[in-house]
Amino acid sequence: MKLRKLSLVTAVGLISCSVSAQHYVITDTDLQIRKGAWVVKNTDINQDAPTFLIRNTVLSGGLQNDSEVLTIQSDGLTIRLSPTRGLGILSVEGDGIRLGWNSPVKEVVNPQYINLESRGGNGWLEGFNEMLVRCGFEWTGHAVQADGMLYTLHGRAQNTPVAKLFVDIEDKAPYTITVSGLIQEKAFKKSNLETWVRLSYVPGSKEFIVHDTVTNKGDYPKDYQIIYHSNFGTPILERGAKFVAPVKEISPFNDYAIKGLKNWQTYLGPTRNFDEMVFNIYPYADAKGQTQVMLANKVGNKGVGISFNTRELPVLTLWKNTDTFNQGYVTGIEPGTSFAYPVTIEREQKRVRQLPPGKSANFTLKYSLLSNKEAVRAYNNAIKTIQGDQKTTVVDEPMALE
Amino acid sequence: MKLRKLSLVTAVGLISCSVSAQHYVITDTDLQIRKGAWVVKNTDINQDAPTFLIRNTVLSGGLQNDSEVLTIQSDGLTIRLSPTRGLGILSVEGDGIRLGWNSPVKEVVNPQYINLESRGGNGWLEGFNEMLVRCGFEWTGHAVQADGMLYTLHGRAQNTPVAKLFVDIEDKAPYTITVSGLIQEKAFKKSNLETWVRLSYVPGSKEFIVHDTVTNKGDYPKDYQIIYHSNFGTPILERGAKFVAPVKEISPFNDYAIKGLKNWQTYLGPTRNFDEMVFNIYPYADAKGQTQVMLANKVGNKGVGISFNTRELPVLTLWKNTDTFNQGYVTGIEPGTSFAYPVTIEREQKRVRQLPPGKSANFTLKYSLLSNKEAVRAYNNAIKTIQGDQKTTVVDEPMALE
Amino acid sequence: MKLRKLSLVTAVGLISCSVSAQHYVITDTDLQIRKGAWVVKNTDINQDAPTFLIRNTVLSGGLQNDSEVLTIQSDGLTIRLSPTRGLGILSVEGDGIRLGWNSPVKEVVNPQYINLESRGGNGWLEGFNEMLVRCGFEWTGHAVQADGMLYTLHGRAQNTPVAKLFVDIEDKAPYTITVSGLIQEKAFKKSNLETWVRLSYVPGSKEFIVHDTVTNKGDYPKDYQIIYHSNFGTPILERGAKFVAPVKEISPFNDYAIKGLKNWQTYLGPTRNFDEMVFNIYPYADAKGQTQVMLANKVGNKGVGISFNTRELPVLTLWKNTDTFNQGYVTGIEPGTSFAYPVTIEREQKRVRQLPPGKSANFTLKYSLLSNKEAVRAYNNAIKTIQGDQKTTVVDEPMALE
DSSP states (O other), X not given: OOOXXXXXXXXXXXXXXXXXXXXXXEEETTTTEEOOSEEEEHHHHOTTSOOEXXXXXXXXXXXXXXXXXXXXXXXXXXXXXXXXXTTEEEEEEETTEEESOOOSXXXXXXXXXXXXXXXXXXXXXXXXXXXXXXXXXXXXXXOEEETTEEEOTTBSGGGSOOSEEEEEEESSTTOOEEEEEEEEEEETTTEEEEEEEEEEEOTTOSXXXXXXXXXXXXXXXXXXXXXXXXXXXXXXXXXXXXXXXXXXXXEESSHHHHTTGGGTTBOOSSOTTOOOEEEEEEEOOOTTSEEEEEEEOTTSSOEEEEEEETTTOOEEEEEEEXXXXXHHEEEEEEEESSOSSOXXXXXXXXXXXXXXXXXXXXXEEEEEEEOSHXXXXXXXXXXXXXXXXXXXXXXXXXXXXX | XXXXXXXXXXXXXXXXXXXXXXEEEEEXXXXXXXXXXXXXXXXXXXXXXXOEEEEEEEOOSXXXXXXXXXXXEESSXXXXXXXXXXXXXXXXXXXTEEESOOOSOOSOOOGGGOOTTXXXXXXXXXXXXXXEEEEEESOOSSOEEETTEEEOTTBSGGGSOOSEEEEEEESSTTOOEEEEEEEEEXXXXXXXXXXXXXXXXXXXXXXXXXXXXXXXXXXXXXXXXXXXXXXXOTTTSOTTOEEEOOEEEEEESSHHHHTTGGGTTBOOSSOTTOOOEEEEEEEOOOTTSEEEEEEEOTTSSSEEEEEEETTTOOEEEEEEEEOOHHHHEEEEEEEESSOSSOHHHHHHTTOOEEEOXXXXXEXXXXXXXXXXXXXXXXXXXXXXXXXXXXXOEEOOSOSOOO | OOOEEEEHHHHHSXXXXXXXXXXXXXXXXXXXXXXXXXXXXXXXXXXXXXOEEEEEEEOOSGGGTTOEEEEEEESSOEEEEEGGGTTEEEEEEXXXXXXXXXXXXXXXXXXXXXXXXXXXXXXXXXTOOOSEEEEEESOOSSOEEETTEEEOTTBSGGGSOOSEEEEEEESSTTOOEEEEEEEEEEETTTEEEEEEEEEEEOTTOSEEEEEEEEEEOSSSOEEEEEEXXXXXXXXXXXXXXXXXXXXXXXXESSHHHHTTGGGTTBOOSSOTTOOOEEEEEEEOOOTTSEEEEEEEOTTSSSEEEEEEETTTOOEEXXXXXXXXXXXXXXXXXXXXXXXXXXXXXXXXXXXXXXXXXXXXXXXEEEEEEEOSHHHHHHHHHHHHHHHTTOOOEEOOSOSOOO
């Protein structure tokens, strides 16, 4: 199972790193490798390494038949990833706090059973239950018929099994674990995007990094979009829970959200007929573009923070879906290049980016579990520092009508 | 293979039953079980049990790759079910009589290779070859574009692999075998239906029971529809074969069927250019809502009967597809909550039912193989008793135009 | 592995042949056989047989999970076929010359991950990377909405896993190897086509034969179309490469191709913004209908020839896609019953053929690797002989507008 030592430079090809690491190939369509069931633990690396266990399993039966789940267990966090669904994050757990939510969709649905064009382009909803869904990269946003085709809800990346799946583990402290997957969005004449999606985690810690690189392998410029659709339910989301962010401007996604503008910073409990309210946010950032946002429970002793760079991800969608539990009580905190409007609107409003031939774009997000008052307070203070005395503009009408 | 003893109450969760039974889990997506190839026989239960063999197999190759077929063999009937296709019934055989038909589609097509939206929403036809297809539960009927989506022909249930597959066998007489499967029709915000579909069979007997329970697991009322599309070809269907039912009202599905009204009770042999004639029937029932209908061959020594309750399934579609053999010589006898019109028409005409949050609806149908004159005559008499001297109204125009 | 001796008559059912052969069943959905990994070599047949190795492998991971590749290796050619993708030819190699091309699509995409209706009916492009794609048989050509359905680009055959896969090897000289696959295009009431697709190869030689038989198993006449989409890139395709054919008439497929008419016989190198130019050709043939066409590199020492019969395949599409390398630098030489217009236009212009019930149509094409000047010259001369002094009509406007 342990193949050979490689520096991460070689292994992942994109992260510059001088620490040597164990490199495990779980799947590689070029080398005809698919290990399926696989496991590695700290003692396989080094007697001094902190406790961890990484296990890849193959689910079976129903709509999740042949879907893989890769789990990192440690004294800090337990992280469940779905290689078959674009290496999305199913859930994270630490200190008894779950990051994720309860969707009516229970299975880890294999994309072979999903027709993204069904339900008027909303087939994506038949698999949606993750803590992190990458909405992109060829396009994202609400479904729309344009250019003689149907741009289906939130693109195809999450419904693409990775063509390569690597696990790299540093063989000295801090023994960083990096899980990398390759998403290929290919279609002759239409798309030639290759995206390395990665999660890095220091065993025992309470945070992890998502670091993705999308590359245009084609010879022509290619539009791309990405929304990091990060979803949280109980126990952090609850009546009185707070969303905290350094906000330059916030506006309602549509008319229905206008009446939620006055309470955008707090959440309702599960509320019948609430459906969803969505807000478009331009965050403030520090001089280097770094910013951070947080969801915390009412008393402020449980939370989750996301830090990212507004040069990479300039906008943030706040999705409040505080409907009933069985309907899916959840909020989405969604840094992105785009808002969730259809690609036609995002193009008009100039939020669709373009990659020149051979060029890449990087996206780095750090997710932090905040499991006590001190952690929540410190994260909150850092957000306040970014905001400083800068004003928040509340725009009371949508920037676009779908 | 033999897991543990359970009462059926625990095993299936819905049938109240005090007989203890052997409970076999063939597939369970929660427990990560998918046995695939599996077999149990009477002597595994009890030396006194009548002869039977239950075998689950995994098909391979072509469009049926990884499809499962579960077969119950006994001295009475041999019943073939398709767990990968919603636990539909492929065929039944007993006394040399086959219940089922010959479709041009020969493979047990894995839904992963079917696009229900293809052929204008008629992709369902690429897998259709079963004796029993459940058309539902989210919607059923002819394909129609409405509500910004395509309601594909006859819904999704039959193209959904079951998430759970159990076999329960009573460990004392009558040693009833129950095969249960869980169909999940889930989509965030759209559908949260869970349906237990079941077939119960007493080894050695000439009848079996289909007993389904659809439950709305969501927090909002949810429409549902179901048609039990039960299909029979040779040897029962033939020139001069008869359809017998206690009919309150019969009307043509469309203009083409008007000219078939005068002979609705009998069948043609394979007839070039016949295509199909469809009739909408409201059956009479007894005081408890029980009714029964029958297809019998010309001389009346082979037949199949279906009994059901009109409170559960108030209408019946009679589908006469007596075209040539290779085109599919078959008749459908289809008790349902709805006729086969598109959901838009069924809604207008108030045949679409609704499940309140957390509530269930049950459907029970008993299928009887009638393998001699006495059995056919007795079944016929029971139908006549229900009809009594009540009149049959023949309406000579369709209740709706598609 | 070696099942039994059969004459090819029995084995393939359609080729009349008195040589006895080893018959290997790799896949048979009727017999529940799918061998997956499998290999046979010359010494398994006979000590005198020339060197060859035939290997079937099952790919895994990504979008190509569970796709099969069958490879024939020999001292003459190495031929890679894709049973999961309609037994298309992935690539052929001999004398250091590759027949095939480099598509942005790298995986041998399992059709379970392709939605042919996506991208406005162009989902086919997500799997397109073969040297030979069969575009048919139910329909072919550009996508079009008609008859209440979407006729997707180039039909369904290439995205249909074969239901049967046989390898037959003659047990005496010339030890012809025949790989046969069964493509079933079935849909109740809609299609009942069965097509045996075959490749025959004499080990050590530099040519192979494609021989297909499409049969209408239904009881009604059925339209069919086929285009043998044969695709070549480097090293044969290059700046100054030549297309040679006995041409009766050539016309531009659309307005964009008009300006390419004067240079239809030669190719550009990889050319930014070239996109594609397509030409419709009616070839001349000899008295028996036989004709042949050739692609050769500039200096004329590398080439590929295709011979076929114009009674079977009366038209030829020349597809010049000499765009950049990463966009897919490739030309298609495409004998067919139809041009690449949508089926609606092909019908209007009477190029759609029809099979009576139970009848078959055969198509035979011989592909020759031309790996030196002599071979190219000889092939060229044969083409010139067919043309003789007959005139080539260059029509300067498209025969149809899409």
